[in-house]
Amino acid sequence: MKTSMGFSKFVSLVLTFHLLTPTLVLSSSLSSSNGLSGIPRKFLDFAKRKEFVDWIVGVRRKIHENPELGYEEFETSKLIRSELDKLGIPYKHPVSVTGVVGFVGTGGPPFVALRADMDALPIQEEGDWEHRSKIPGKMHACGHDAHVSMALGAAKILQEHVQDINGTIVLVFQPAEEGGGGAKKMLDQGVLDNVDAIFGLHVTHQETVGTVVSDSGPILAGNGLFTAVITGRGGHAAHPQHSIDPILAASNIIVSLQHLVSCEADPFDPRVVTVGKFQGGSAFNVIPDSVTIEGTFRAFSLTSLVQLKQRIEEVIKGQAAVLRCNATIDFHDKPVPLYPPTVNDNDLHEHFLKVAGDMLGNDKVKDMKPLMGSEDFAFYQEAIPGYFYFIGMQDESRPKLGSVHTPQFTINEDVLPYGAALQASLAATHLLKAELKSASTEGNMHEDVLPYCAATHLLKAIYMKNCEDSRPF
Ligand SMILES: [Zn+2]
Numbered sequence: 523m524k525t526s527m528g529f530s531k532f533v534s535l536v537l538t539f540h541l542l543t544p545t546l547v548l549s550s551s552l553s554s555s556n557g558l559s560g561i562p563r564k565f566l567d568f569a570k571r572k573e574f575v576d577w578i579v580g581v582r583r584k585i586h587e588n589p590e591l592g593y594e595e596f597e598t599s600k601l602i603r604s605e606l607d608k609l610g611i612p613y614k615h616p617v618s619v620t621g622v623v624g625f626v627g628t629g630g631p632p633f634v635a636l637r638a639d640m641d642a643l644p645i646q647e648e649g650d651w652e653h654r655s656k657i658p659g660k661m662h663a664c665g666h667d668a669h670v671s672m673a674l675g676a677a678k679i680l681q682e683h684v685q686d687i688n689g690t691i692v693l694v695f696q697p698a699e700e701g702g703g704g705a706k707k708m709l710d711q712g713v714l715d716n717v718d719a720i721f722g723l724h725v726t727h728q729e730t731v732g733t734v735v736s737d738s739g740p741i742l743a744g745n746g747l748f749t750a751v752i753t754g755r756g757g758h759a760a761h762p763q764h765s766i767d768p769i770l771a772a773s774n775i776i777v778s779l780q781h782l783v784s785c786e787a788d789p790f791d792p793r794v795v796t797v798g799k800f801q802g803g804s805a806f807n808v809i810p811d812s813v814t815i816e817g818t819f820r821a822f823s824l825t826s827l828v829q830l831k832q833r834i835e836e837v838i839k840g841q842a843a844v845l846r847c848n849a850t851i852d853f854h855d856k857p858v859p860l861y862p863p864t865v866n867d868n869d870l871h872e873h874f875l876k877v878a879g880d881m882l883g884n885d886k887v888k889d890m891k892p893l894m895g896s897e898d899f900a901f902y903q904e905a906i907p908g909y910f911y912f913i914g915m916q917d918e919s920r921p922k923l924g925s926v927h928t929p930q931f932t933i934n935e936d937v938l939p940y941g942a943a944l945q946a947s948l949a950a951t952h953l954l955k956a957e958l959k960s961a962s963t964e965g966n967m968h969e970d971v972l973p974y975c976a977a978t979h980l981l982k983a984i985y986m987k988n989c990e991d992s993r994p995f
């Protein structure tokens with residue numbers, strides 16, 4: 523009995539000492555509360571190396587020269603697969619026509635996903651530069667060429683450190699973000715099955731390079747669209763009493779649609795209804811048979827969106843009837859339903875603040891005011907926790923960049939290493955945290971020690987790689 527008491531006291535003393543020592547080292551050597559804070563800077567240094575920058579800029583320019591619209595991204599998809607082949611990264615293809623899903627890591631759980639959209643827009647590029655669009659009437663005017671190259675950049679960084687990754691990063695290259703609901707189709711193919719979290723980004727000309735903006739909760743609106751055909755009876759403009767005028771009916775409809783926002787919506791529940799297309803008539807003295815209008819409606823909850831949709835239908839039909847017209851309406855919500863609002867997960871927001879702050883400095887991580895723009899990334903967030911953020915690319919010493927969806931849109935390629943490194947860091951540290959958490963809940967090690975062990979292991983590996991200057995890319 524005496525002997526046994528003595529032994530347990532001894533064990534308890536040894537354990538206490540063993541558990542405290544690394545905790546002390548952690549606070550002095552890594553100057554951070556969780557010990558993972560060195561990874562984002564290391565990844566950014568890696569991404570800023572000349573060989574890496576030359577490669578990622580080259581990839582982006584190739585995609586920019588050959589823009590492809592939604593579900594037609596065949597060459598873009600081929601280029602992605604060829605780069606993944608060169609990196610030795612396995613992938614699934616085709617997923618939802620042109621989509622590619624790559625896998626970096628062990629191939630087993632936990633899983634975390636990074637998303638890039640691949641499609642371009644039907645816009646003619648203005649401006650003359652060596653790598654401008656070679657396809658008339660099509661252009662990467664939303665920066666998806668940059669998104670793809672940054673995702674490939676993240677893949678390259680992660681693959682370089684693959685032996686330190688316990689888990690799998692799922693690289694989701696999706697088609698048709700611009701209205702085609704590619705995200706929904708990828709989701710329906712099961713690409714996020716067993717995935718714990720997904721990260722997506724978008725370039726913005728409204729912030730400087732090295733700055734990111736986002737927030738917890740809803741940051742972008744949900745979105746629907748409609749096409750309405752208002753039919754009357756055409757005739758001579760001099761005798762309106764013999765015709766049924768669809769132009770007048772459509773005009774009343776457009777004015778009444780605005781009342782859905784000004785008179786029916788709670789001012790604290792932002793909504794937008796905009797008619798962007800009005801087509802009808804061919805001569806000043808002819809009343810046409812029909813008019814077509816098209817528009818978009820937006821809100822920050824699916825309930826508000828569904829309500830708007832119902833009232834839009836009632837107003838169009840009701841106002842058409844007032845002037846003896848008929849109306850048919852198509853909401854284009856099949857097979858892809860209304861785009862939900864983009865809602866960021868709160869835990870992932872905390873993760874983002876930490877990782878982006880470690881990489882860029884806390885003053886470069888800004889809060890975002892919600893926007894009425896929308897993103898099909900929201901479909902992923904309906905299925906699993908997701909996080910979407912904007913990454914700045916304005917260089918204050920250069921002329922102001924053109925905005926998205928315009929022929930003057932331009933990418934500042936300096937943004938590419940930042941996006942690649944931040945996406946890689948968000949995924950790698952998320953997996954490490956999951957590993958630490960599971961080890962901790964299994965009771966294998968004292969919780970305070972775990973971040974030190976895993977982060978030191980990874981940092982050491984990164985450091986060794988960074989020292990090998992001669993390592994070819
Ligand atoms: Zn766009």
Ligand SMILES: [Zn+2]
Nearest residue numbers: 664665666724
């Ligand atoms: Zn976009």
